[in-house]
Amino acid sequence: MADISKQLQDQILAARDKGSKLNIVGGGSKAFMGRTPDPDASELNLSGHTGIVDYHPVELVLTVRAGTPLNDIEATLAEQGQTLHFEPPRFGDTDTIGGTLACNLSGPARPWSGSVRDQVLGVRLINGKGEHLKFGGQVMKNVAGYDVSRLQAGAFGTLGVMTEISLKVMPKPAASMTLVREMAVDDVVDYMNVRSAEPKPLSAACWLDGKVYLRLSGAQSAVEATAARWGGEPLDEADAFWQKLRDQQHDFFGGDQPLWRFSVRSTAAQPKLEGQWLIDWAGAQRWFLGDADKAQMEQLARDAGGQVSLFRGGDRNAEVMHHQPEVLCGVQKRLKNAFDPDAIFNPGRLYSWL
Amino acid sequence: MTEKPTITKAELAEHFRGFIDPEYVITDDETMKPYECDGMSMYCEMPLLVVLPETVAQVQEVMRLCSRHKVPVVARGAGTGLCAGAMPHAEGIVLSLAKFNRILSIDPLARSARLQPGVRNLAISEAAAEFGLYYGPDPSSQIACTIGGNVAENSGGVHCLKYGLTVHNLLSVELVTVDGELVTIGSDGLDCCGMDLMALMTGSEGLLGVVTEVQVKLLPKPEIAQVVMAGFDSIQKAGDAVGGIIAHGIIPGGLEMMDGHAIVAADDFAQAGYPRDAKALLLCEVDGTEEEVHEHIEQAETLFRKLGATSVRTSRDEDERALLWKGRKSAFPAVGRISPDYYCMDGTIPRGQLAHVLTEMEKMSEEFGLRVANVFHAGDGNLHPLILFDANVPGEFERTEAFGSRILELCVKVGGCITGEHGVGVEKIRQMAIQFNDDELAQFRELKAAFDADGILNPGKGVPTLRFCQEYRSLEHKQHSTNRDTDASHG
Ligand SMILES: Cc1cc2nc3c(=O)[nH]c(=O)nc-3n(C[C@H](O)[C@H](O)[C@H](O)COP(=O)(O)OP(=O)(O)OC[C@H]3O[C@@H](n4cnc5c(N)ncnc54)[C@H](O)[C@@H]3O)c2cc1C
Numbered sequence: 139m140a141d142i143s144k145q146l147q148d149q150i151l152a153a154r155d156k157g158s159k160l161n162i163v164g165g166g167s168k169a170f171m172g173r174t175p176d177p178d179a180s181e182l183n184l185s186g187h188t189g190i191v192d193y194h195p196v197e198l199v200l201t202v203r204a205g206t207p208l209n210d211i212e213a214t215l216a217e218q219g220q221t222l223h224f225e226p227p228r229f230g231d232t233d234t235i236g237g238t239l240a241c242n243l244s245g246p247a248r249p250w251s252g253s254v255r256d257q258v259l260g261v262r263l264i265n266g267k268g269e270h271l272k273f274g275g276q277v278m279k280n281v282a283g284y285d286v287s288r289l290q291a292g293a294f295g296t297l298g299v300m301t302e303i304s305l306k307v308m309p310k311p312a313a314s315m316t317l318v319r320e321m322a323v324d325d326v327v328d329y330m331n332v333r334s335a336e337p338k339p340l341s342a343a344c345w346l347d348g349k350v351y352l353r354l355s356g357a358q359s360a361v362e363a364t365a366a367r368w369g370g371e372p373l374d375e376a377d378a379f380w381q382k383l384r385d386q387q388h389d390f391f392g393g394d395q396p397l398w399r400f401s402v403r404s405t406a407a408q409p410k411l412e413g414q415w416l417i418d419w420a421g422a423q424r425w426f427l428g429d430a431d432k433a434q435m436e437q438l439a440r441d442a443g444g445q446v447s448l449f450r451g452g453d454r455n456a457e458v459m460h461h462q463p464e465v466l467c468g469v470q471k472r473l474k475n476a477f478d479p480d481a482i483f484n485p486g487r488l489y490s491w492l
Numbered sequence: 493m494t495e496k497p498t499i500t501k502a503e504l505a506e507h508f509r510g511f512i513d514p515e516y517v518i519t520d521d522e523t524m525k526p527y528e529c530d531g532m533s534m535y536c537e538m539p540l541l542v543v544l545p546e547t548v549a550q551v552q553e554v555m556r557l558c559s560r561h562k563v564p565v566v567a568r569g570a571g572t573g574l575c576a577g578a579m580p581h582a583e584g585i586v587l588s589l590a591k592f593n594r595i596l597s598i599d600p601l602a603r604s605a606r607l608q609p610g611v612r613n614l615a616i617s618e619a620a621a622e623f624g625l626y627y628g629p630d631p632s633s634q635i636a637c638t639i640g641g642n643v644a645e646n647s648g649g650v651h652c653l654k655y656g657l658t659v660h661n662l663l664s665v666e667l668v669t670v671d672g673e674l675v676t677i678g679s680d681g682l683d684c685c686g687m688d689l690m691a692l693m694t695g696s697e698g699l700l701g702v703v704t705e706v707q708v709k710l711l712p713k714p715e716i717a718q719v720v721m722a723g724f725d726s727i728q729k730a731g732d733a734v735g736g737i738i739a740h741g742i743i744p745g746g747l748e749m750m751d752g753h754a755i756v757a758a759d760d761f762a763q764a765g766y767p768r769d770a771k772a773l774l775l776c777e778v779d780g781t782e783e784e785v786h787e788h789i790e791q792a793e794t795l796f797r798k799l800g801a802t803s804v805r806t807s808r809d810e811d812e813r814a815l816l817w818k819g820r821k822s823a824f825p826a827v828g829r830i831s832p833d834y835y836c837m838d839g840t841i842p843r844g845q846l847a848h849v850l851t852e853m854e855k856m857s858e859e860f861g862l863r864v865a866n867v868f869h870a871g872d873g874n875l876h877p878l879i880l881f882d883a884n885v886p887g888e889f890e891r892t893e894a895f896g897s898r899i900l901e902l903c904v905k906v907g908g909c910i911t912g913e914h915g916v917g918v919e920k921i922r923q924m925a926i927q928f929n930d931d932e933l934a935q936f937r938e939l940k941a942a943f944d945a946d947g948i949l950n951p952g953k954g955v956p957t958l959r960f961c962q963e964y965r966s967l968e969h970k971q972h973s974t975n976r977d978t979d980a981s982h983g
Contacts, residue, residue: 196735197842219741242683255688256660269931277840278872279657279912281646281695282920282927283936283955288659288691297687309741331601335624337712338781359783403680405602422682443680459685465675470687472942477935488686 139189141203143262143270143301149182150299150482151268159485162295164205165232168241172294172487174454179485182299184236191302192276195220199259199276201304204236211235215307223251223308228385236300242292245384246342246353249334249404249419251308255291262302263290266478276304289473294488297477311355314341315362316379317370321350323408323415330420331405338364342380343420346390353380383418390416390427396452398435400424402444409438425449436461457490467491495946497583499561501540504585508543511553516544516591527586530571530578531633534835534889535918539566539580546591548666548674548704554587555702556672564951567698569610569641572633574836575917577645577697577953584951587702589640595619596705603710604663604680609640609703613647616708625710628655631913632821640703646695648913650746650820653871654779655711657913659694666705667693670944678707692939697915698950700943717745717779718789719816722796723770723803727751730772731846733799734870737776738843740795742788745779747871748820751850754827754865754878761826764819767803774870775820777813823867824878831863831880835892839903840912843873852902853877860895862888874912875903901926916954924954925961933961 153160159179166185169175184205192201195218202211208226215221225245226238239261244253260274263286273286290300321329326345330352333340339356351373354361365372373379382388391397400409404421414427426435432448439446445460452458462470467489474481474492486492499507501519508517518524519541529536540563545551558565564584571578580586592608595615599605600623605616613634617626630649631637637647643665648657655661664678678690693700724730730749737744750758750766750773759766766773774796778788789806796804807813819826827834841849850866857864863880877899881892900910900923910916910923924933936955940947 194842194844196739197844198738199842242688249682252656252660253683255683255691256656265935269935271932271935272928273932275907275909277842277908277912279648279652279840279869279874280909281913281915282910282924283916283932284700284939285646285659285691285695286935286939288688291688291691292683292685293687308743309738312741328601331603335601335603335712337624337714339784356780357784357787359787360781363781363783401679401681401683403602405599406680419682445679445681445684447685462686463675465669465673466677466686466689469689469942473687473939476938476942 140186141189142187143264146182146184146187146299146301147264147268147270150264150266153180153482154266154268154480157480160482161487162299162484164234164237165207165230167228167230167233168237170450171241173458173490175487176485184234184299185232187301190214198307199304200307201276201302202235203302204300205234207231208233208235208238219310220307221310222257222305224248224254224257225251225384226254235303239291239300239303240293240295246344246380246418249422250341253291255288257306258287258291258303259306260304261287261290261300263298263300265298266480266482270301274304278306295484296474296488296492298483311341313358313361314353314355314376315365316351316353316373316376317365317368318349318351318373319370320348321345322348326350326417327405327408327421333368334404334420344383345417346383346388351379390414390425393427394451395427396429396448397450398426398430398446399449400426400439400442400444400446402439402442406442406444409442411438432457459489462489495562497561497563499563504561504563505541507557508554512543512545512550516546518542527568527571527580527588530573530576532574532576532917532919534883535576535579537580537582539582539586540584542586542588544588544591548668551587551668551702551704552672552674555668555670558585558948559671559946562946562948564948565702566950567640567644567702569638569644570612570636572637573641573645573917574838574914575911575919577915577917577950579918581951589638592640592704598623598710600625602680603712605708605710607639607706607708609706610638613637613639613642620710621713624713626713627708628661628711629658632824639706639708643694643703643706644696644698645913645915648869648872648874650748650869652869653747654743654745659691661709662690662694663707663709665690665693665703665707667701668704669701670946670948674704680707695915697917697954699940699954700949714745714779715781716785717777717813718785719775719777719807719813720789720792720796721766721805721816722774722776722801723767724772724774724800725770725802727772727850728847729800730774731843733774733796733801734846735843736795736799737792738871740791742778742792744776744871746775746777747869748775749773749866749868749870750820750823751866753863754823754867757826757830757865758819758823761829762819762822764815766819770802775816820867827865827878827880832882832884833880835879835881835896837875837877837879837896837899838911838914839900839908840872840874841903841906841908843870845906845908846870846873849875849902849906853899856895856898860891862892862895869912872912873908897923918953921953921956921960924956930958930961934958
């Protein structure tokens with residue numbers, strides 16, 4: 139539970155003076171993500187920068203230091219019957235909130251409860267000039283200045299070192315129930331979307347190994363009435379099932395084949411690509427396991443109205459993110475330069491050219 | 493803006509008439525007059541000229557031409573903005589998107605709609621209704637304001653506590669950059685690779701690009717909605733009740749509060765049957781499935797009574813619900829009836845500070861000799877103090893502005909911000925220096941330059957220049973020290 143922002147700032151200023159680079163590391167649980175870290179860069183470690191700065195359950199707002207482990211945050215929230223509604227995945231015991239936001243990671247509830255980026259209210263960040271800046275705040279609505287806080291989502295730390303994050307938190311749903319039924323992959327996309335379009339308390343929808351799983355959460359009476367209407371087999375130990383999906387602990391995610399993540403239109407026809415698939419987010423997030431050509435995967439993603447990234451494994455010295463059009467390459471390079479003019483942070487981690 | 497335009501008005505108009513219907517290239521003062529301000533009519537400026545292109549290709553050509561000649565461009569939707577964000581630039585053009593008013597498609601199964609930027613907010617929900625869907629963010633100006641303006645301001649509404657702001661309800665935007673390039677940000681999916689440019693564009697007040705298409709998410713229309721109205725004999729109790737509801741685990745679809753002045757004005761206007769002697773009124777709407785609403789309404793009623801409500805009334809049918817909301821929705825015009833002019837503020841504060849801030853505001857009201865009525869999104873702590881004044885009384889608007897500024901300072905002091913949903917524009921540009929320090933403002937300017945190095949898009953809005961800040965700070969410093977001197981002499 140310490141504030142080491144001053145040390146972090148000193149380290150950044152020193153790197154700037156020396157013309158050296160820094161790899162930002164939180165808990166190290168997401169080392170497998172993004173491109174291979176620059177071997178010549180030294181480590182800027184945030185795991186010592188932890189602690190809850192402010193938490194008012196009645197305000198539904200939590201402010202934490204960026205190196206705080208998700209486990210600690212969730213334990214604190216649970217004492218008040220609250221939770222991180224975006225259900226952040228954990229890839230170990232050390233996942234931090236900073237890494238979760240930098241990689242924009244959210245779990246099964248995401249289409250209904252929003253993503254980590256949606257819940258962010260403000261950040262403090264040290265830019266490449268070593269300036270410790272504050273954007274956004276601790277209130278629900280704030281349109282003063284550009285939304286630099288949410289810009290960090292998915293930036294993989296390339297714009298600066300987040301030191302503090304304010305988030306909206308939510309009460310835990312009073313009741314929850316999961317329904318399972320067998321369904322062929324060709325039918326499931328439609329089925330999940332039809333269910334999503336009903337005004338019912340759906341809070342997760344995935345398809346795995348020939349079965350579709352729908353989770354209902356909310357008032358007890360609403361959950362029960364919807365379950366009775368929709369039918370399907372109630373799932374025992376449902377919490378464990380969703381936790382395993384969220385943390386990628388199901389067998390599907392085992393092994394060392396490359397794992398591809400498609401973020402696409404929820405109704406898109408299932409791509410014609412033989413192999414192992416898992417469908418989450420009622421069709422908006424699809425996982426594919428296996429060797430594949432990136433250009434071909436990008437075409438499939440485009441056809442489905444979205445993008446693909448090589449989430450885990452494969453060639454991590456090549457590009458792992460979806461190809462960016464030239465105009466957006468230009469914008470992102472100039473944004474990088476605006477925040478980190480000496481290109482100190484996470485060189486090449488997001489794109490080879492950034 | 494760093495340089496002066498390198499082209500005359502006549503030359504520019506001629507260029508525009510080469511590719512835009514000449515009828516939509518407006519150069520005479522009389523026809524341009526309606527464009528001189530937005531909803532914040534205290535701030536006016538006449539532009540060089542106004543263009544109303546009809547195709548995206550024309551918008552691109554407009555931007556290329558203006559970039560080449562360093563002509564400022566102010567994009568404009570419906571002009572309902574409340575921060576003078578769409579106020580013209582004297583040396584620049586107004587780029588109106590009024591002709592882009594088509595709903596391009598609705599995908600009922602994917603629950604999304606593709607819209608041109610000039611589509612009115614309410615028109616989206618009206619068109620989606622046949623599929624049992626609607627668009628979440630519902631600003632009070634929704635009859636008139638456009639989705640392009642909503643994106644530019646990250647607009648909110650009564651239902652944002654539960655369903656989010658504009659930023660939470662977008663999938664993609666198509667954008668024309670300052671040099672006329674067309675680019676799509678976002679996708680049909682829920683997120684994209686890399687830094688979140690969608691979030692950055694949302695709320696950027698027309699300073700980073702011109703939005704030419706918007707894809708929004710649609711939500712299934714809740715089975716039912718009911719509203720509980722609760723009157724309280726003190727602001728403090730009402731404020732506590734807001735926290736109480738939320739802490740109880742109920743997230744209302746809308747949770748709005750009015751103070752005594754607003755209650756009476758709104759009730760006079762709408763005959764909504766509000767408790768006119770109450771000091772504060774809460775409207776708490778719960779929506780969802782029948783079972784859920786039933787369960788939560790009962791809990792809310794009990795809770796309000798327990799927390800000291802002097803009256804509690806629940807809508808029994810749609811008519812009654814509409815009536816209870818009518819007062820709230822017409823609160824601005826209602827207040828407009830009790831005063832020649834009013835000035836609408838937009839600070840946000842932590843909910844726990846509600847009572848404190850409202851009490852302080854009452855004191856300031858006496859100090860400045862100006863009445864203030866409060867209508868606001870209590871659920872998200874977004875205040876809308878309406879300062880009542882008469883623009884015909886010399887000096888009264890200046891006094892109003894000073895009062896407003898003090899309110900915003902107070903919001904920042906208690907951990908809030910200077911604007912929750914209306915934006916900075918010209919109007920709150922001075923207060924940016926209260927909320928942000930010089931390094932932060934410099935970072936904003938560098939960010940802006942990454943999109944618009946010459947500062948052509950909506951110059952003079954959103955982020956103050958360095959010189960402006962320095963002058964403002966030294967002025968503030970002087971004023972504060974004189975205030976202290978006078979205070980001391982009183983003591
Ligand atoms: C009575 C009243 C009630 C209101 N209630 C609410 C409320 O409840 N919640 C709320 O959030 N706001 C409210 N507003 C404020 C206003 O309606 C919103 O800010 C709205 O989003 C503005 O939309 P517009 O189309 O009128 O935009 P304009 O006023 O025309 O423009 C607003 C800003 O957006 C920019 N812009 C417009 N179109 C584009 C485009 N296509 N591309 C790039 N930039 C663009 C402009 O340059 C300007 O900076 C209210 C206003 C009034 C008058």
